[in-house]
Amino acid sequence: MEHSIRTQPPGPRRRPPTRAAAAAVPGPGRAPGAAGAPSGAVPASRLRPVAGPSGAPRPTGPRLRLRLPLRGRGDEQLYGRRRTGRPTRLTAVGTGVAAVLATLAVAGVDRLLFDGLGWLFGLGYLVVCFQLAVRVRYADLLAAPISGPIAFAVALLLLEPVNSPGVTAQVVSLATGLALRAGWLFSGTGLAALIVLARFVAQRRIHRTR
Template identity: 40%
Template sequence: DRAPARPAAGARAAPRQASDRARTPARPSGQRRGRLPAPRLTGLGVGVFSSLLMAAFGGLSGLLPGGAPGFYGSVFVLVCAAAALWVRPAELFAAPVAVPLAYTVGQLCAGGPGDGVTGMLQNLFTSLALHAVWLYAGTLLAVLLVLVRKTVLMVRRRRQRRLTSG
């Protein structure tokens, strides 16, 4: 009784049988059943992702009557949560740094009445001062989610070390 021979290096594995495909449903890479996609964004990716979203929603809130600061702030909190959950584990602390910058980018796009660069900066600083509660709430949410994720990662690593060493 001999074990089956292994394929030579560089050889392709045998194609899966139809019965194998029927048992394992096809899912996108890194996605588990009933959960969010696995974290894949880099630190730079989190910054770009959140900045683009906040710029789009900032422009949209600028079109709404009164600037709709509640709408913009609520979207910001959701973007903070998404950024903190989808950043790669190696770059967790990039999310709480990137989201306040994204909030500012969105406020620039929200605009408002003003002439030239000085009017734009005046509107930016005024809106940052008046709606700071949203900025703090979103950033605090991102920090808390990142800390929870970091703690879970540290506990998992500690358990794996115990299992492999003992």
């Protein structure tokens, strides 16, 4: 009888693969880099950067920040130079004081040059009324057309020449001066009133559009 003898190749004998080794071997439908990873893990190649609000990925480089000047109260910057674009706004008290001082200054110059209150005083009063109406703040718009006539009367009372002393003579001189210069008085007061009315209407329209 001839016995068939199976020959084995020389070397160590192979052992059957265990469960851990079988799980490490990539099978069909499994990525080579996902061997040994848990079932819920996501491959590193499939991770994407989180997009921003516009859908674009966030930049990884250094960011450039623009430092803009901040504005504080009173039309001043918190840092940097003072802004000179907008005029300084006057309050009600500031409008009255500015009207009296400016009108007295113009009346004084007119009396020194021409020995009386004439056309220079009238033109100066128009300029003063215009500046008051432009520079008064929105909350005190009525102060501009009211302060002008008061400053006009104060200038006539202090600088108008009086022929005879006494309170009655001063009152008569004041009434005469107001009557003779009524054109300048109404022109300046009307100009201030028109500018204040235009500013009020414009501001109301701005508030309505907002």
